Amino acid sequence: MNLVAFQTIVVKEIMRWTRIWSQTLLPPAITMTLYFVIFGNLIGSRVGEMDGFDYMEYIVPGLIMMSVITNSYGNVVSSFFSSKYQRSIEEMMVSPVSNWVILAGYVGGGVLRGLLTGLIVTIIASFFVDLQIHNIWVVFSVVFLTSVLFAIGGLINAVFAKKFDDVAIVPTFILTPLTYLGGVFYSISLLPEFWQGVSKLNPIIYMVNAFRYGFLGSSDIQIGVAFAIILVFIALLTSFAIYLLNRGIGLRA
Amino acid sequence: MTKALSIKDLCKTYDNGTQALKGISLEVEEGDFFALLGPNGAGKSTAIGVISSLVNKSAGKVEVFGHDIDTDLTNAKKQLGLVPQEFNFNMFEGVEQIILQQAGYYGISRKEAKKRAQPLLEQLGLWDKRDAQSRELSGGMKRRLMIARGLIHEPRLLILDEPTAGVDIELRRSMWDFMENLNKEKKTTIVLTTHYLEEAESLCRNIAIINHGEIAENTSMKGLLAKLDMETFVLDTTGLPTQMPELNGYDVRVRDETTIEVDVHKGAGVNGVFQELSKHDITVLSMRNKANRLEELFVRLVESPKGGSVA
Numbered sequence: 001m002n003l004v005a006f007q008t009i010v011v012k013e014i015m016r017w018t019r020i021w022s023q024t025l026l027p028p029a030i031t032m033t034l035y036f037v038i039f040g041n042l043i044g045s046r047v048g049e050m051d052g053f054d055y056m057e058y059i060v061p062g063l064i065m066m067s068v069i070t071n072s073y074g075n076v077v078s079s080f081f082s083s084k085y086q087r088s089i090e091e092m093m094v095s096p097v098s099n100w101v102i103l104a105g106y107v108g109g110g111v112l113r114g115l116l117t118g119l120i121v122t123i124i125a126s127f128f129v130d131l132q133i134h135n136i137w138v139v140f141s142v143v144f145l146t147s148v149l150f151a152i153g154g155l156i157n158a159v160f161a162k163k164f165d166d167v168a169i170v171p172t173f174i175l176t177p178l179t180y181l182g183g184v185f186y187s188i189s190l191l192p193e194f195w196q197g198v199s200k201l202n203p204i205i206y207m208v209n210a211f212r213y214g215f216l217g218s219s220d221i222q223i224g225v226a227f228a229i230i231l232v233f234i235a236l237l238t239s240f241a242i243y244l245l246n247r248g249i250g251l252r253a
Numbered sequence: 254m255t256k257a258l259s260i261k262d263l264c265k266t267y268d269n270g271t272q273a274l275k276g277i278s279l280e281v282e283e284g285d286f287f288a289l290l291g292p293n294g295a296g297k298s299t300a301i302g303v304i305s306s307l308v309n310k311s312a313g314k315v316e317v318f319g320h321d322i323d324t325d326l327t328n329a330k331k332q333l334g335l336v337p338q339e340f341n342f343n344m345f346e347g348v349e350q351i352i353l354q355q356a357g358y359y360g361i362s363r364k365e366a367k368k369r370a371q372p373l374l375e376q377l378g379l380w381d382k383r384d385a386q387s388r389e390l391s392g393g394m395k396r397r398l399m400i401a402r403g404l405i406h407e408p409r410l411l412i413l414d415e416p417t418a419g420v421d422i423e424l425r426r427s428m429w430d431f432m433e434n435l436n437k438e439k440k441t442t443i444v445l446t447t448h449y450l451e452e453a454e455s456l457c458r459n460i461a462i463i464n465h466g467e468i469a470e471n472t473s474m475k476g477l478l479a480k481l482d483m484e485t486f487v488l489d490t491t492g493l494p495t496q497m498p499e500l501n502g503y504d505v506r507v508r509d510e511t512t513i514e515v516d517v518h519k520g521a522g523v524n525g526v527f528q529e530l531s532k533h534d535i536t537v538l539s540m541r542n543k544a545n546r547l548e549e550l551f552v553r554l555v556e557s558p559k560g561g562s563v564a
Contacts, residue, residue, distance in 0.1 A: 008357025012346075019345070087341035091351075091402070094305045095358035096330040253267060253308045 005097040006105050013109020016079055024075070024113060025120065028067045032121045035063055036128045039185065051187050051218050060125045061212040062184030065146065067121045069179060069204070072114030072147040073171060076106050076154030081161045089251065099245035103155060103238070110151030111144070118143055132215065138223065139214035145230045146207045152237040159241070159250040183208045188220045203229060255319045257283045257410045257442035258304065263313035265299050273299040275466040276313065281444060281459070283318075283409075286436045288457035288474070289446045292555050296466040297446045298338060301414050305335045317410055331359065334408030336399045338415045338446075344388035348379055348398055351387060352405050359406040366405065373401045376431065393420040397428070404435075410442045411435070417449060425449070429456060454478075454547040464555045478546055482519045485543040486526070487512060491536045500529040514543060
């Protein structure tokens with residue numbers, strides 16, 4: 001593996017999202033602060049407990065995960081598409097850097113932004129709730145793997161995107177609804193049995209619940225199943241992304 | 254000796270059915286300065302795209318210094334540097350950053366890349382602009398940035414796709430010197446596409462002309478120019494008689510009251526033109542080719558129905 005090339009792409013990505021920090025790091029901080037104030041403090045106090053926890057405490061892991069998912073995905077989709085649009089992706093295509101390294105580099109950049117955003121949101125959350133951690137390893141592994149998964153998803157989206165509108169379609173019409181319905185704000189045990197079954201078709205529910213388990217020790221699903229699902233999705237999306245890059249779909253005429 | 258570039262029966266048909274390349278074959282010797290010419294849409298950029306892995310070929314074989322792009326793409330890419338026709342760098346990145354990143358893609362450490370970048374940027378007059386965002390550069394500077402980027406990994410074969418398009422005469426000439434020096438001193442094999450035929454004629458030793466996706470001509474520059482059977486000269490005189498006399502052995506056309514065009518066939522020589530004009534008391538002040546010699550041949554080649562003979 002060409003480690004210099006990998007490092008080059010990751011550093012390039014870090015420089016990109018730090019250069020435009022007001023578009024990449026600031027918005028999630030503001031949005032999540034509003035969530036904590038409105039849903040946590042104002043409405044949350046009227047909701048009462050959820051699965052035996054304060055509502056505010058209950059939604060924190062989901063909100064952190066939501067920001068990680070959005071930023072990991074958003075970073076790769078916008079950066080890779082912008083490279084395609086400006087044709088600077090050709091710099092890599094003419095060089096001997098392998099498609100595995102290109103994928104790993106972009107995913108690395110996306111994961112770092114996702115995790116940094118998650119950290120920022122966690123710090124903000126700590127001003128509103130007394131954060132407890134049930135299992136630190138579950139917290140780290142779930143957030144890392146989820147970030148990887150959505151960063152790969154962002155790259156696949158960018159490969160197919162032909163215009164800037166295409167970059168926004170998946171986050172707006174698929175990712176956001178799935179995240180909101182992914183147990184960020186409620187326990188699926190509150191739903192009728194049929195809708196609980198439907199909810200379990202949503203992969204994000206497994207990630208949010210596994211992450212929440214890491215913090216609170218409470219989950220609607222089995223942790224082992226959640227890890228298995230995340231890993232299977234990573235394997236599938238990685239294979240698909242490599243297939244697309246090898247074939248040059250969306251990149252080579 | 255291994256060929257720097259070997260293309261055999263290369264075909265490319267785009268998804269919309271356009272046949273951009275119809276089985277072209279050509280070879281470029283190591284150390285050569287090779288011109289790849291053709292009118293717009295002839296297939297030059299498609300051929301370059303295939304060689305540099307930016308375009309998928311439909312059929313045929315391409316080797317760069319003996320490395321087949323189908324079976325040994327990584328090594329083929331290591332030998333190759335590309336300066337594309339259109340600006341394709343990130344407009345928000347800095348000049349030096351772009352160069353260092355490109356080196357990184359080739360596995361060159363940042364320390365080594367920095368060592369190589371300074372003389373390269375200095376030679377191309379970009380060192381003072383190393384921290385500027387690329388979008389702040391002038392058109393000529395952007396072209397030079399692309400050359401620096403294409404050279405940072407010290408390729409053995411450099412493909413320059415219209416590198417002097419849109420740059421002023423002074424800069425164009427300094428870029429010619431740079432390219433000539435690169436070819437002579439560093440022994441870099443260069444493939445050049447250009448619409449400035451004077452550029453190709455003065456720099457290149459061998460030439461291929463593509464037309465409608467086919468090779469219309471592939472020979473040495475000298476060999477091609479030797480095929481020119483007639484040249485047209487423009488002569489400025491002190492004045493012409495009211496009725497322009499016929500010049501024995503030459504076709505003459507009057508352009509205005511002091512200027513004539515004379516067709517001189519191969520072997521006829523131009524001395525006879527002066528002798529004929531002297532007979533009629535016409536004094537010549539200056540003389541020039543109506544068109545660049547290569548340009549005349551080029552026009553004839555691309556205008557002939559099958560891109561065939563120029564004789």
